[in-house]
Amino acid sequence: MTKRISVICSHLPKARVFADVGCDHGYCTQFMLQNGLCERAYISDISAGSLKKAETLLAEFLESGQCTAVCADGLSGITEPCDCVLIAGMGGEEIVHILESVPLPQNFVLQPMKNSEKVRGFLIARGARITKDFTFQDGKFYDLIVGSSGGNEHADERYTDFELLFGRDNLLAPTEDFKRKIRRERANLRKRLTAKMSVKSREELLAKLKFYDEVNDVFEDDL
Template structure:
């Protein structure tokens, strides 16, 4: 059956094509890992729809609302949904964030955006601040800004993981609305407790990258010095001592070179 896409109240039909191998990156697979069986998912900024399609073909989601602010990638998502035979469980919307989509979903995924863009999406949709919704967020940049916003607006980062995809490290987090949960400290906005609850093998590399970035920033902005000091103090706690051991081992290796 052909797919439909809604734009300005008008439905358009698109013909079916032959399926091909689904290309999906490790960071998108990590996002999929946070989806609960039977979830109704809103994939915001769906691009070519690969994550949405994966969730449906693998039986991880019941249905998907796929949206994008740009028409061309959304058209590609429509065609790809037809190729993989999942268009009957997908709806497509040309939308700036969540402004033009239905609200009947369980979790919202934003992947491949900067933290400032995600904050703008959340600020424009205060109705998301409800226990009925979960957020799955894969940030490309300004992650501390996003964590700070979530914490200040009642969202608890329930789980977060770090992974390497190509040459880069990415974080993926799940947030639940719990307005009474304690806020993150400034240092925790850079390195949150959730990263250590089920730490991945890439956490030490992420800690090193974050601390080095803060050290450079503090050299030019004295206001960052207290944050760097708090982060380094955090690394000496029992929970992060193993990260300190990793750093010591790296220093020994550098001394031997």
């Protein structure tokens, strides 16, 4: 099991019905079923070829009826409510596309590959409560966003622009992984700014760099 899969699995709550959307190999569902963390599970993937990998891995659970395989876009082929939904390893816009057409699941674990701020913005606008939101490194940097539907009616639960961009836990208690990500991203942005580009593109990059510089300054002050 890779560190990424292991971090995701360690944040999956117990569930009655668990859904692994965009399951591909199906490792997280295997973890849930083998450890008795859910009564039943759905594995879903838009690609029949990807789904086949999970079907092979989870053959015994499919045979026993504890697991159901669905080849579909997002949750569209799943006909019963799932109290925990995992969507990992795809872009943030795709995750929002999947979630915007359904009621928000009671519990969710999301691991966007990019555009995490769009996922956070969508969740907050839907009144979700984000309980864990942090960056970790497994070669690349990944964000993990864990939460539940409802419970965010209070204004103080609103995310600031910084929290939307970086994730709340990263700002409250920055880990070494997160600090490394910020330093690397600042260096990348600075490098990109040395190239020729339109005035608009330069302004956008400079505005982004300002956010990263400000977050980095907070770490430096803490040293």
